[in-house]
Amino acid sequence: xxxxxxxxxxxxxxxxxxxxxxxxxxxxxxxxxxxxxxxxxxxxxxxxxxxxxxxxxxxxxxxxxxxxxxxxxxxxxxxxxxxxxxxxxxxxxxxxxxxxxxxxxxxxxxxxxxxxxxxxxxxxxxxxxxxxxxxxxxxxxxxxxxxxxxxxxxxxxxxxxxxxxxxxxxxxxxxxxxxxxxxxxxxxxxxxxxxxxxxxxxxxxxxxxxxxxxxxxxxxxxxxxxxxxxxxxxxxxxxxxxxxxxxxxxxxxxxxxxxxxxxxxxxxxxxxxxxxxxxxxxxxxxxxxxxxxxxxxxxxxxxxxxxxxxxxxxxxxxxxxxxxxxxxxxxxxxxxxxxxxxxxxxxxxxxxxxxxxxxxxxxxxxxxxxxxxxxxxxxxxxxxxxxxxxxxxxxxxxxxxxxxxxxxxxxxxxxxxxxxxxxxxxxxxxxxxxxxxxxxxxxxxxxxxxxxxxxxxxxxxxxxxxxxxxxxxxxxxxxxxxxxxxxxxxxxxxxxxxxxxxxxxxxxxxxxxxxxxxxxxxxxxxxxx
Numbered sequence: 001x002x003x004x005x006x007x008x009x010x011x012x013x014x015x016x017x018x019x020x021x022x023x024x025x026x027x028x029x030x031x032x033x034x035x036x037x038x039x040x041x042x043x044x045x046x047x048x049x050x051x052x053x054x055x056x057x058x059x060x061x062x063x064x065x066x067x068x069x070x071x072x073x074x075x076x077x078x079x080x081x082x083x084x085x086x087x088x089x090x091x092x093x094x095x096x097x098x099x100x101x102x103x104x105x106x107x108x109x110x111x112x113x114x115x116x117x118x119x120x121x122x123x124x125x126x127x128x129x130x131x132x133x134x135x136x137x138x139x140x141x142x143x144x145x146x147x148x149x150x151x152x153x154x155x156x157x158x159x160x161x162x163x164x165x166x167x168x169x170x171x172x173x174x175x176x177x178x179x180x181x182x183x184x185x186x187x188x189x190x191x192x193x194x195x196x197x198x199x200x201x202x203x204x205x206x207x208x209x210x211x212x213x214x215x216x217x218x219x220x221x222x223x224x225x226x227x228x229x230x231x232x233x234x235x236x237x238x239x240x241x242x243x244x245x246x247x248x249x250x251x252x253x254x255x256x257x258x259x260x261x262x263x264x265x266x267x268x269x270x271x272x273x274x275x276x277x278x279x280x281x282x283x284x285x286x287x288x289x290x291x292x293x294x295x296x297x298x299x300x301x302x303x304x305x306x307x308x309x310x311x312x313x314x315x316x317x318x319x320x321x322x323x324x325x326x327x328x329x330x331x332x333x334x335x336x337x338x339x340x341x342x343x344x345x346x347x348x349x350x351x352x353x354x355x356x357x358x359x360x361x362x363x364x365x366x367x368x369x370x371x372x373x374x375x376x377x378x379x380x381x382x383x384x385x386x387x388x389x390x391x392x393x394x395x396x397x398x399x400x401x402x403x404x405x406x407x408x409x410x411x412x413x414x415x416x417x418x419x420x421x422x423x424x425x426x427x428x429x430x431x432x433x434x435x436x437x438x439x440x441x442x443x444x445x446x447x448x449x450x451x452x453x454x455x456x457x458x459x460x461x462x463x464x465x466x467x468x469x470x471x472x473x474x475x476x477x478x479x480x481x482x483x484x485x486x487x488x489x490x491x492x493x494x495x496x497x498x499x500x501x502x503x504x505x506x507x508x509x510x511x512x513x514x515x516x517x518x519x520x521x522x523x524x525x526x527x528x529x
Contacts, residue, residue: 001046003095004020004021006020006049010088012078013082014076015055015076015078017049017072018073019040020070021045022070023070024044024070024072025042025043026042028042029042031074033055035055035079037049037050051085052087052088053078053079054080056077057077061076062075090394091252091255092256092390095256162193163195165192167392168273175187185377186304186377186381188204190203197315200315203312205419208329212331212420213337216337218429220337221429224340226336227340230290230292231340231341233293235293236288237348242355245355254365254369258387260391263395270400273389274400275317275318276322276385277389278319278326278349278353279316279325279326280364281353281360282306282323283304283305283310283326285345285352286345287303287306301376303370304381305333306326306334308325308326308329309385319411320411323346327343327346327418339422350405354405356401357393360393361393364390364393371386
């Protein structure tokens with residue numbers, strides 16, 4: 001039988017169930033309603049829902065079938081008018097069977113009272129019990145029953161005391177069957193089945209220090225225009241409100257295929273699970289912003305790498321510690337390593353959580369799909385973390401997510417807390433940029449200074465500093481004046497020619513000008529061409 005896709009909505013007085021069953025045999029359709037129990041059958045589909053409130057079928061109930069869409073629309077009245085049914089979008093929870101309490105009646109029957117029997121019977125029963133103890137491992141002495149107690153094997157003890165990881169730290173030894181080289185493609189933690197939880201944080205921080213590149217960070221700081229596109233991009237969560245959030249068909253298909261589990265977590269475990277959820281969401285938001293909303297072949301790697309939960313099996317006790325780790329890893333591993341970008345992603349996480357539980361489920365559904373389609377064995381991370389998150393989130397109350405969002409709003413991350421000497425690096429970059437700016441300004445004014453020097457050298461007397469002038473007096477007919485005028489013109493022509501031929505070399509201009517000055521004593525017939 002197939003489980004069809006379905007949607008539920010409600011008003012104060014009734015609940016509407018839309019079932020998508022395009023290949024249903026309408027003649028065989030059967031609908032059954034009994035308080036919280038709703039059943040739908042129409043070959044080849046079968047659906048049974050455990051509703052969060054009681055409904056009934058009465059005269060106001062009705063049903064329609066849309067042949068074009070293949071949708072059944074069924075409406076039923078609420079038993080308690082005005083009651084609000086919570087978690088109608090939680091597919092896995094609705095599909096879970098109802099929990100019925102059974103009265104367990106003791107089935108102990110007293111066969112005999114060995115202590116009240118005579119000594120002969122006692123001896124006989126004891127000997128008989130000894131003979132049979134080899135088979136059933138049970139012997140009877142007096143009024144006590146003894147069962148042979150076998151100490152657990154070494155392998156069982158090792159399993160119980162081995163390091164835990166996965167959702168709520170409920171797994172151990174899960175990676176023992178995989179090759180070590182294969183696991184290293186998705187997990188940075190060395191020897192995950194042997195490394196204790198208290199050692200993981202220390203090892204992770206040491207690995208981040210070794211991986212941080214000062215040159216890469218400073219390069220992204222200088223070339224800030226490369227980051228502007230990502231900062232300006234408007235992600236989906238910035239465009240919608242909580243009322244606009246709904247699951248699409250692919251997400252519903254994924255949720256309805258998940259097994260139903262019941263999680264018995266104490267308050268500390270719940271807190272740790274929620275903090276790791278923030279760590280995973282930060283990695284998801286970073287991927288979305290840096291791919292401009294279009295996932296790439298590197299998206300699975302990015303989410304896996306940036307999340308301390310997924311790459312180091314890290315557990316957290318404090319929300320500030322979570323955000324410091326997320327921001328720190330965003331400055332150590334991805335292609336774009338920029339402080340403003342990391343702060344923008346941190347703001348994204350706050351907006352995602354504010355949209356509520358359903359939108360958080362949507363982000364996790366996307367991660368699940370990316371990991372399942374990854375060429376590396378990241379499906380293992382789905383088995384260890386993501387699947388359980390998808391099931392567990394449907395069971396918790398919305399108030400848990402709201403409280404998580406409020407705690408996020410109060411956290412501020414500073415560069416000093418990151419521990420990567422970011423302020424010193426930025427100060428060094430700023431100093432170099434200021435020096436380059438001064439040099440650029442000097443280079444910009446240098447051509448003007450050279451031009452002034454050339455002009456001054458070409459129009460001044462190099463000895464007395466007096467300006468060289470030429471006078472064309474047409475009224476003077478004296479031959480000596482004519483000769484002097486000719487010599488002066490020759491000198492001026494020679495000086496001008498020399499200046500034009502090499503205007504870029506001030507020293508050369510001075511030499512040529514001096515030569516022209518001495519040549520002014522030559523006769524006009526000896527003047528160089």
